[in-house]
Amino acid sequence: MTDQHTGPRQPTAPPEPPTAPPTTPPTAPPTAPALLDPSTPDPAPSPAPAPAPPPAKDRRVLRAVLRWTAAALVFAAVGTATAYGIADRERTDVPGLATEPDGRWAYPEITLPPLPAGSPAPFADGNAAGAHHADLRELVLPAPEGAVEDKALRGTDGWLATKELLAEYAEKEDREEIGQLLTDHALRHIAARGWTTQDGTRTRIYLLQFGTGAVADVVFDGLTGPRAPDHGLRGAPEVVLDEGFSPDAVVQDVTRTAYDEAKPYGGEHVRQAYLSAGDTIAVVVQSRKGDAKAVPFQQTVVLQSQLLG
Incomplete structure (x- = not known):
């Protein structure tokens, strides 16, 4: 019985070849190639490589x-x-957002002036008068890039005489009536700025400050009307409400009434807007020979509203 088991093992006994040096470099464990090389065949019985x-x-x-x-x-x-400073950003500077020019002006970076120590913002709790405690001259919108500033509108030390504002109105009776309105309601001062852009558009901005927001509201009602202002500007005998502003262009705490000159235009096309923000009223006027574009006018009005709000 013992010889029957040992006899068959002798022919297969020489297991020396496995101990001989391999003829090819040793391969990595079978699991490693599957993680590193997607083309390694699947270890299935089939000799064909896995798809x-x-x-x-x-x-x-x-x-x-x-x-x-x-x-x-x-x-x-x-x-x-x-952010609110997007007005000064070139759209083509943003990769992937390049568009055709839409007519907006390139304004410099716009920041709010600092408040005096301990003074609240115009619409903060506890500021019932809606007073702008910051320097009003610093709340006038700056001129856009490339524009030529009208230095005459800076007045003396940044304060403008009332007669310069009244000169915007066409009729003597209107100038007298508005002048009396401002006197009766104790106008404190006027800060203004104006400029002309390369396409010939002239812009004038006037900020009128009163004692309280309630007083400013009365004056605002005296300058505006539901369909047209009670007092016509020079070069705009007939005007209509300007309803071209986007609903998203509303600035909180700022009341806006804008008008556009009715066609046919005179020597210049005149656009105008009145803003009421607390104790301050803004008058924005743009005019241009031919056609005063809507986009820069709306942009200017909204940016000035944001400075006051």
Whole structure:
């Protein structure tokens, strides 16, 4: 019985070849190539290599996820960067957002002037008068880039004489009536700025400050009307309400009434807006030979509203 078991093992006994040096370099463990090389054959009994679509699909999914993640980050960054100083940003400076020029002017960076120590903002709790405690001269919108400033509107030390504002109105009776209105309601002072852009558009902005917001509201009602102002500006004998402003252009705590000259225009096309913000009224006038564009007018009015709000 013992010889029957030992006899068959002798022919297969020489197991020396496995101990001989291998003729090819040793390979990595069978599981490692499957993680590093998608083309490694599947360890199935079939000699044919396993198809590669699953890894390729995984890579496509990964690339898609990365693309969507990058897009989400871009939109988040753009949304965060959108602020009230966008007026001075060239749209073509933002990769992927280049558009044809839309007519907006390039304003410099706009910031609110500091408040005196201990003074509240105009619409803060406890400021029932709606007083602007910041220097009114610093609340006038600056001229856009490339514009030529009208130094005459800066007045003396930044304060403008009332007669310079009254000169905007066409009729002597209107100038006298408005002058009396301002006197009766104790106009404190006027800060103003004006400029002319390269296309010939002339802009004038006047800020009128009174003792309280309640007083300013009375004057605002005396200067404006539901369909047209009670007093006509020079060059605009007939006007209509300007309803071209976007609903999103409303500035909190600022009341706006805007008018556009009715066609046919005179020597110049005149646009005008009145703003009421607490103790201050703003008068914004733009005029241009031919056609005063709507976009820069609306942009100017909204930016001035934001400074006052």
